[in-house]
Amino acid sequence: MTPPTSIPPMGQRAKLLDMSNVDKVFNGNVVALKDMNLTVNQGDFISLLGPSGCGKSTALRLISGLMRPTSGHIAWDGGMKTGDLGVVFQEPTLMPWATVEENVWLPFRLRGKSLRDVQDEIMWALKMVGLEKFQRAYPRELSGGMKMRVSIARSLVTEPRLILMDEPFAALDEITRHKLNNDLLELREKLKCTVIFVTHSVFESVFLSDRIVVMAARPGRVSSEVTVDAPYPRTEEFRTSADYAELCRKASDALHAAMNEHGARASA
Amino acid sequence: MSTTDMNTALVVDEEELRYARAQKREKIAKWVLPVVVIALAIFLWDRLVVWNEIPHYILPGPGLVLKTLVQDWGMLSSALLVTLKITLAALAVAVIGGVGLAILFTQSRYFEMSFYPFAVILQVTPVVSIAPLIFIYVDNRLAALLLCAWIVAFFPILSNTTLGLNSTDHNLRDLYKIYGATRWQRLRYLQLPTALPYFLGGLRIAGGLSLIGAVVAEYVAGTGGIGSGLAFRILEAGYRLNIPRMFAALLLIAATGVVIFTAASLLSHALLHKWHESAIKRES
Numbered sequence: 430m431t432p433p434t435s436i437p438p439m440g441q442r443a444k445l446l447d448m449s450n451v452d453k454v455f456n457g458n459v460v461a462l463k464d465m466n467l468t469v470n471q472g473d474f475i476s477l478l479g480p481s482g483c484g485k486s487t488a489l490r491l492i493s494g495l496m497r498p499t500s501g502h503i504a505w506d507g508g509m510k511t512g513d514l515g516v517v518f519q520e521p522t523l524m525p526w527a528t529v530e531e532n533v534w535l536p537f538r539l540r541g542k543s544l545r546d547v548q549d550e551i552m553w554a555l556k557m558v559g560l561e562k563f564q565r566a567y568p569r570e571l572s573g574g575m576k577m578r579v580s581i582a583r584s585l586v587t588e589p590r591l592i593l594m595d596e597p598f599a600a601l602d603e604i605t606r607h608k609l610n611n612d613l614l615e616l617r618e619k620l621k622c623t624v625i626f627v628t629h630s631v632f633e634s635v636f637l638s639d640r641i642v643v644m645a646a647r648p649g650r651v652s653s654e655v656t657v658d659a660p661y662p663r664t665e666e667f668r669t670s671a672d673y674a675e676l677c678r679k680a681s682d683a684l685h686a687a688m689n690e691h692g693a694r695a696s697a
Numbered sequence: 698m699s700t701t702d703m704n705t706a707l708v709v710d711e712e713e714l715r716y717a718r719a720q721k722r723e724k725i726a727k728w729v730l731p732v733v734v735i736a737l738a739i740f741l742w743d744r745l746v747v748w749n750e751i752p753h754y755i756l757p758g759p760g761l762v763l764k765t766l767v768q769d770w771g772m773l774s775s776a777l778l779v780t781l782k783i784t785l786a787a788l789a790v791a792v793i794g795g796v797g798l799a800i801l802f803t804q805s806r807y808f809e810m811s812f813y814p815f816a817v818i819l820q821v822t823p824v825v826s827i828a829p830l831i832f833i834y835v836d837n838r839l840a841a842l843l844l845c846a847w848i849v850a851f852f853p854i855l856s857n858t859t860l861g862l863n864s865t866d867h868n869l870r871d872l873y874k875i876y877g878a879t880r881w882q883r884l885r886y887l888q889l890p891t892a893l894p895y896f897l898g899g900l901r902i903a904g905g906l907s908l909i910g911a912v913v914a915e916y917v918a919g920t921g922g923i924g925s926g927l928a929f930r931i932l933e934a935g936y937r938l939n940i941p942r943m944f945a946a947l948l949l950i951a952a953t954g955v956v957i958f959t960a961a962s963l964l965s966h967a968l969l970h971k972w973h974e975s976a977i978k979r980e981s
Contacts, residue, residue, distance in 0.1 A: 461746040493875055511877040525972045526890045538886065539876045567972050 436621050439639060439656070442470035444506050445590060445623055446492070451501035453487050453649075460648035461487040467642065467651065469591065469625065474617060476634035476641045477627045478680065480688055484500060484649020485627040488642075489593050492625065493647045512536060515584030515592040519599055521576035523568040523583075529555065530564040533583045547586075554582040557616060560604070574605040581613075585620070598633070607668075610636055614663055636668060636677045643680070645687040652687035655680050757941040762948065764943040773930065773942075777949050779935065780911055780926035783839070784953070787846030788907040794847070795854030795903070796896065802855075803862040804880070820852040824910055828917035842914045842926075849905040849910030857899030861892025893975050897965040904957040912950060 437441070447638040462484035468530040469475060477485040490496045491503060493514060505513070523532045530544070530551050537547040544551075555561045558578035568576055577597060584592050598606040614637060617624065628634050634641045635657055645652040657680075659672055667673050739759050745751070746758040766773065798816070802809040828845050835841035852904055865887050873883050915928035925933075927946045934942040970976040 493871075495871055495874060511875070514875060516875055518868045518872075520868060522866060522872060524869065524890065526885070526893070535872070535886075536876045539873065539878045539882055569972060569974075684744060 436472035436618075436661075439470075439473075445469045445471045445473075446506065447502070447504045448488075448492070449502050449504075450599040451488075451491060451498045451503060452500045453484070453491060453496065462491070462498075463648040463650045465649075465651055469623060471590075471623055471641055472621055474624045474638040475624065475626065477639050477644060478629065478631065478634045478684060479644030479649075479652075480629065480646050480684075482646040482649065483687075484646075485644055486595055487649060488644075489595050489625065489627055492591075492685065493593055511540070512587035513590045515587065515589035515590065517577075517580050517584050517594040517597045519596045521568070521573075521580040523576060524578055525568050525582035527567075529568070529571075529579050530567050531559065532568070532588050532589050533577055535583060536587045550586055554586040555579075557585055557619070558582045558612070572605075573601055574609060577601065577609060578612075581616075585616075585622075588620075590623060592622055592624045594624060596627050599628070599630075606633070607665075611665070613637065614661065618662055631677055631681045634647070635673065635680050636663060641680055641683070643683045643687050646691055652690060653683050655683050728855035734795070735842055753941050754938050757944055761941050762944040766945040768946065769942055769945060773927070773946060776925055776927045776930045776946065777953070780908075780915070780928065780950070781953060783842050783846055783911040783914075783926065784908045785889045787843055787850050787910060788904055790843065790847050790958075791903050791907060792900065795899070796858050797856050798851075799858035799862055799892075800861050801882065803884075809859075816852060816855055819848055824849050824913055825917060828914050831914075832918055838918060842911060842918060845917070846907050846910030846912030849913075850907035853902040853906065854896065854899040857895045857902075858892050861895030862888045864895070865891045894965075894969055894975060897905060897968065898959070901958060901961040901965065904961045905954055908957060909951070910952050 448465055448467040448469075451462060451465040452460070454460050465484070465488060467475075467488075477488060477539060479485055487496070491498055493516060494509070524535075527535075531538075531630050533551045533554055534544050534547060537550070538544070552561060552564070555564055558581050560575060560582065563571065563575070563579075568579070571579065580597070584594075598609050601609065610633060613624075616622070624638075626634070626637060639657050639661075641655040641657060643652045644650065655676075657676055659667060659676060743758050745761065746756055757765070798812070802813065824845055827848065828841075831841050831844055832838075835844060862884075869887060870883070873887055878886075911926065912928040916932065917927045918929075919932070927950050930942050931946045934940070934946065966976055
């Protein structure tokens with residue numbers, strides 16, 4: 430629980446993970462992801478932005494180890510252990526029969542640790558998302574945004590080296606979504622964590638990330654990368670600034686270019 | 698969404714008052730109406746017998762049935778105990794067998810493919826048609842009765858629990874995989890809790906069925922000897938045209954069924970009320 434004092438500027442960050450020439454083919458002929466190359470550095474906040482079918486979720490499933498690439502390699506710096514990875518899905522994905530603290534306990538429970546042993550870690554993670562008073566509540570007693578916070582706390586509790594978020598706020602209303610975006614950035618400042626965030630919202634990706642990887646569909650692939658060089662911490666003021674509007678335009682152009690661009694096998 | 702905090706909201710306008718009154722009325726009616734209807738039915742039954750001067754060997758009045766119940770309590774209560782023992786033992790074995798088999802089914806697709814048809818055949822064949830064979834092959838009468846009741850009761854538990862074990866949230870399954878859960882951990886922490894509401898639904902059905910199975914098996918078994926249950930007492934009383942005793946025994950069987958169903962419902966509520974949708978009361 431002692432993160433480095435600050436995230437170094439881009440270009441000076443240590444490497445965390447390398448995806449090189451990764452292909453994923455389903456059923457022998459559906460190319461979900463083609464020749465993806467991505468280097469993730471410690472402290473990066475990367476958004477994967479693209480239309481549906483561009484392989485964003487496939488990329489996450491490959492990184493999380495739920496699927497193996499058809500060809501190519503994914504290599505973690507220093508190898509990957511369970512607990513190195515935290516995952517947040519589009520739905521809160523909580524166990525309804527378990528209380529908030531029991532849900533957050535899950536990663537430790539599966540390693541054979543008792544609830545009492547990791548009480549401090551659990552309370553720390555709940556405090557991080559502002560839910561320390563709800564440890565004994567059941568998920569059904571919480572609002573959609575609060576459930577998502579529990580889900581985030583669960584992903585943080587092992588202090589993972591990388592957090593994968595698959596459109597976590599897509600199902601929430603705009604007000605809650607903005608609040609959670611702000612809180613997520615605050616968390617990142619505190620924990621100096623590395624995040625890969627899948628979204629199809631240009632605005633969300635610009636607000637959150639320092640790198641936007643724009644992806645194209647059919648076959649799913651990386652089209653371009655947009656660097657968001659606005660400084661952190663980013664607040665509500667940033668959301669209404671001219672810089673933000675300009676960056677959104679840049680990302681939006683890149684996304685449109687990706688959608689119009691013809692892939693190697695686009696018409697096949 | 699929280700429902701707990703909303704109960705304390707102040708009742709302010711006319712509409713809400715009306716709503717609150719309607720709620721209260723409904724709560725009372727839920728208990729009062731069935732009681733009134735049953736009492737009315739018993740009263741009508743009594744009047745029908747008295748007004749038409751129906752002899753008790755054709756249709757006894759409710760008073761006579763109750764009197765017989767008290768009079769024959771010694772014999773009937775021991776018969777009730779026998780039926781109850783077989784019913785509960787069959788239910789217990791059905792729970793163990795049904796859940797155990799369901800767990801095996803979800804652990805191995807091939808096992809399920811091999812044995813599921815077997816379970817279906819056992820289920821769709823009427824127990825009355827298998828029972829005579831069972832009584833030929835199984836010497837121990839109690840064991841034979843138990844087997845009959847079990848055949849009837851275990852299938853809803855098996856099929857419901859299997860469905861439940863296979864209904865886990867796919868994202869949670871992924872999460873378990875990412876965190877390196879073992880098969881056993883996944884079963885214990887994820888699949889069994891997911892299956893619990895399904896299992897309890899099956900239990901409610903199986904409770905009634907095990908009673909039916911026990912009663913039907915007794916009919917088929919016929920002659921009593923040691924340990925005669927309620928069904929045998931009904932048969933015996935029928936031969937002797939002791940209609941009031943038939944009614945008294947019938948009353949006990951019906952009451953047993955109600956008690957089993959209520960117990961299963963209470964158990965279900967106790968286990969689920971904290972988290973499952975089926976047990977959560979909603980406003981409006």
